[in-house]
Amino acid sequence: RNQKCDIRIVQAFNIPMRSEIINRKKVYIRKPFFSVIKNLQAIRRKYPKGTINNMLYKELGNSIYGITVKGISNKRKFDIKVGKSVRMEGNDLSNPIIASWTTAYIRSVIGEMLHNIQRLGGKVISVTTDGFLTDIPELEDKLLKLKSGNVLLKTYRWIRNELSNDPCSLELKKSSVGIIS
Numbered sequence: 001r002n003q004k005c006d007i008r009i010v011q012a013f014n015i016p017m018r019s020e021i022i023n024r025k026k027v028y029i030r031k032p033f034f035s036v037i038k039n040l041q042a043i044r045r046k047y048p049k050g051t052i053n054n055m056l057y058k059e060l061g062n063s064i065y066g067i068t069v070k071g072i073s074n075k076r077k078f079d080i081k082v083g084k085s086v087r088m089e090g091n092d093l094s095n096p097i098i099a100s101w102t103t104a105y106i107r108s109v110i111g112e113m114l115h116n117i118q119r120l121g122g123k124v125i126s127v128t129t130d131g132f133l134t135d136i137p138e139l140e141d142k143l144l145k146l147k148s149g150n151v152l153l154k155t156y157r158w159i160r161n162e163l164s165n166d167p168c169s170l171e172l173k174k175s176s177v178g179i180i181s
């Protein structure tokens with residue numbers, strides 16, 4: 001809506017997550033993997049950025065997403081037991097709903113930020129799965145000062161804070177005076 005799009009909802013589905021009985025009450029698990037990811041984030045923060053232990057715990061956290069998507073596509077892997085490539089099979093943690101929501105959500109956050117960069121008069125040179133090149137310094141602060149259009153960014157910051165006690169959603173990876181893309 002902030003981007004002046006015409007949105008028509010054709011269908012909506014409520015897909016409840018797994019439920020458990022806790023203290024004789026049925027409780028739906030609405031945050032799959034939350035406690036595991038929170039724990040991995042806490043351990044990761046004990047090590048300086050760029051160290052092998054920090055990267056190891058980052059990879060473990062990222063692998064949780066990887067396992068939810070395992071077996072969903074026709075991706076193949078080399079099986080040393082049979083000596084040839086075989087289709088990857090899913091397992092109990094494979095879940096196309098969680099996998100697609102994860103990718104759709106982060107793409108939506110980036111899409112919202114790209115729109116707001118334009119509102120700020122900035123330029124975006126290129127966009128990847130989880131990042132982009134732009135000419136606006138201190139971008140997150142400037143985005144948060146906009147009066148509207150940051151619903152997804154603010155929600156993402158809340159999730160980040162819940163998981164890692166750090167609400168910052170953007171990280172400057174590199175800085176340059178000029179760029180050729």
